[in-house]
Amino acid sequence: MCGIFAISAKENILDDLFLGTFYLQHRGQLYCGLSTYAGDGIKIRTHRGLVRETFTNDLVGLEGNMGIGHTSLKDRQPLKLDSKMGEFTVCFEGNIINRGELSDELKKNGHSFYTDSDIEVVAKLIAQGDDFVDGIEKMAQRIRGAYALVILTGGGIYAARDKYAFRPMVIGKRDGAVVITSESCSFVNLGFTILRDVKPGEILMIEGAEIETKKIIPAEFTQYCSFEWVYTANAASTIDGLSVDIARRNLGAALARRYPVNVDIVGAVPNSGIGHAIGYSQESKIPFDNAFIKYDYAGRSYTQPTQAERDREAKIKLIPVPAKIKDRNIVICDDSIVRGTQMKNDLVVKMRSSGVKEIHVRVACPPLKAPCLYGVATRSKEELVAHQKSVEKVRKYIDVDGLAYNTLEDVGEALGRPLDQICVSCWTDKYRV
Ligand code: SF4
Incomplete structure (x- = not known):
C-alpha cells in the first residue's frame, strides 16, 4: 500500500x-x-x-x-x-x-x-x-x-x-x-x-x-477496490464520489438489518470499525459506546512491515474501557477479520478481563479468503482464518458468542455499485484482471 x-x-x-x-x-x-x-x-x-x-x-x-x-x-x-x-x-x-x-x-x-x-x-x-x-x-x-x-x-x-x-x-x-x-x-x-x-x-x-x-x-469494466471504503482509506476521504465514512455507516447498517442481536451497547474496533459501529447503532437504535480507545501515539497495525511488528502494534494500540464493558452484552464491529489472532488473543481477552457478559462480533466485509494482487498488503491464503474455517469454526476459534459477516450483495448495495463494477477478489478468490 x-x-x-x-x-x-x-x-x-x-x-x-x-x-x-x-x-x-x-x-x-x-x-x-x-x-x-x-x-x-x-x-x-x-x-x-x-x-x-x-x-x-x-x-x-x-x-x-x-x-x-x-x-x-x-x-x-x-x-x-x-x-x-x-x-x-x-x-x-x-x-x-x-x-x-x-x-x-x-x-x-x-x-x-x-x-x-x-x-x-x-x-x-x-x-x-x-x-x-x-x-x-x-x-x-x-x-x-x-x-x-x-x-x-x-x-x-x-x-x-x-x-x-x-x-x-x-x-x-x-x-x-x-x-x-x-x-x-x-x-x-x-x-x-x-x-x-x-x-x-x-x-x-x-x-x-x-x-x-x-x-x-x-x-x-471497472474494478474499484471495495476494501478502500471498508478499511484502507481515511474516513474523511471521498473516493470515486462516495464518502468513506458514509460507506462504513451503510455497511454497519446492513449488518444491523441482517444480523440483529439483543445487546446493551454497540462497540467498535477503532479506528476503521468506528464508522461501521455507528451505522450499526443508528440502524438498531442500540447506543454506541467506547468499548476500546485507540491510543493516539500507536501506529496502524495492518500496515506494519513484519508480522512481529503487526502483532506488537495490534496489542498495544487498543485500550479497553472497563466501565463501558463490565456486566454488559456487547456487539463489536470490525472492518475485517484477517488471521483472527488479534480478536482471539487480544480483544476478546481484554473484554473478558473487563467483565463483559456476551460478545457478538459483526464484520463489515465478507470472510477474507484470498490475497490481493492489486496493491493492498494482505496475508497469504494459508494465513487467512476464513480460508481455513467456516464462520461457525471461526466463531469458536475467536471464542465469542456470535459472529456474522456482511454478504457480498450487501457490500455492493452499501457502496452503491453493481458487483461487477467493484473488485471483490479478496472475498471471492476470483480475479478478473
Ligand atoms: S483484492 Fe481486495 S484489497 Fe485487492 S483490490 Fe480487490 S477488493 Fe481491493
Whole structure:
C-alpha cells in the first residue's frame, strides 16, 4: 500500500507538498519521499520512517512550484531516471503481477536494475516512450495489474490511473493550484476542494493551475477496490464520489438489518470499525459506546512491515474501557477479520478481563479468503482464518458468542455499485484482471 501526492502551483508548494504527503501516512509507514522542480532541475529526497519525523527538519533546498510525494509500506519512492525525454521522478501505487517477466525482458535488452521493485520496471517502461503520454500508454499495454502514478518532469506533472481504476486517485483545486492524490483527506486542510476523480484509464497533465486530459485508455469494466471504503482509506476521504465514512455507516447498517442481536451497547474496533459501529447503532437504535480507545501515539497495525511488528502494534494500540464493558452484552464491529489472532488473543481477552457478559462480533466485509494482487498488503491464503474455517469454526476459534459477516450483495448495495463494477477478489478468490 502506498500514498501518492502531486501538486502544481504558481508559487512555492513545498509546505503543501510536505503536509499533503503527511496526510497520506496511513497508507504506508516504512518509507517516504519528496521530489520537487523549480526551474533548475529535479530534486529528490527519500527517508526510511514517517513523514513528519524525518522531513520536518529536512526540507531546506526542496523549494519549488511543482512536486510529488510518496508514503510507502515497501520501497523508497519517488524514483529518479534520466531518459531521452529528460530527467523525471515517478511515484507509483499498485502491483505489477507480471513484473518478473517484464524485468527479465528488459534485462535481455540491456537494462540493469538496482532493486526488484515494481517502480523500477514501471519507470523503465515509461522511459521507452516517444514522450511521457506515449510511455505511459506503452507501459499500460505491457503490465498486468493495477497502478496509479504521478511523474514529475521539467514541463509539468503527468498522472495516470489504470483502466480498471483499482487504486483511488482524486483531483483537488484551489485558487492558483491543483493537486492529484490518492485520497481527498490529504488536501482538505490545505484549502483544496474536490474537483473530480481521475477517470479509469485517464492520463492527464497538470502545469501551473491547469489540468489537461491527454488520453483515456478505454476499459470494458471497472474494478474499484471495495476494501478502500471498508478499511484502507481515511474516513474523511471521498473516493470515486462516495464518502468513506458514509460507506462504513451503510455497511454497519446492513449488518444491523441482517444480523440483529439483543445487546446493551454497540462497540467498535477503532479506528476503521468506528464508522461501521455507528451505522450499526443508528440502524438498531442500540447506543454506541467506547468499548476500546485507540491510543493516539500507536501506529496502524495492518500496515506494519513484519508480522512481529503487526502483532506488537495490534496489542498495544487498543485500550479497553472497563466501565463501558463490565456486566454488559456487547456487539463489536470490525472492518475485517484477517488471521483472527488479534480478536482471539487480544480483544476478546481484554473484554473478558473487563467483565463483559456476551460478545457478538459483526464484520463489515465478507470472510477474507484470498490475497490481493492489486496493491493492498494482505496475508497469504494459508494465513487467512476464513480460508481455513467456516464462520461457525471461526466463531469458536475467536471464542465469542456470535459472529456474522456482511454478504457480498450487501457490500455492493452499501457502496452503491453493481458487483461487477467493484473488485471483490479478496472475498471471492476470483480475479478478473
Ligand atoms: S483484492 Fe481486495 S484489497 Fe485487492 S483490490 Fe480487490 S477488493 Fe481491493
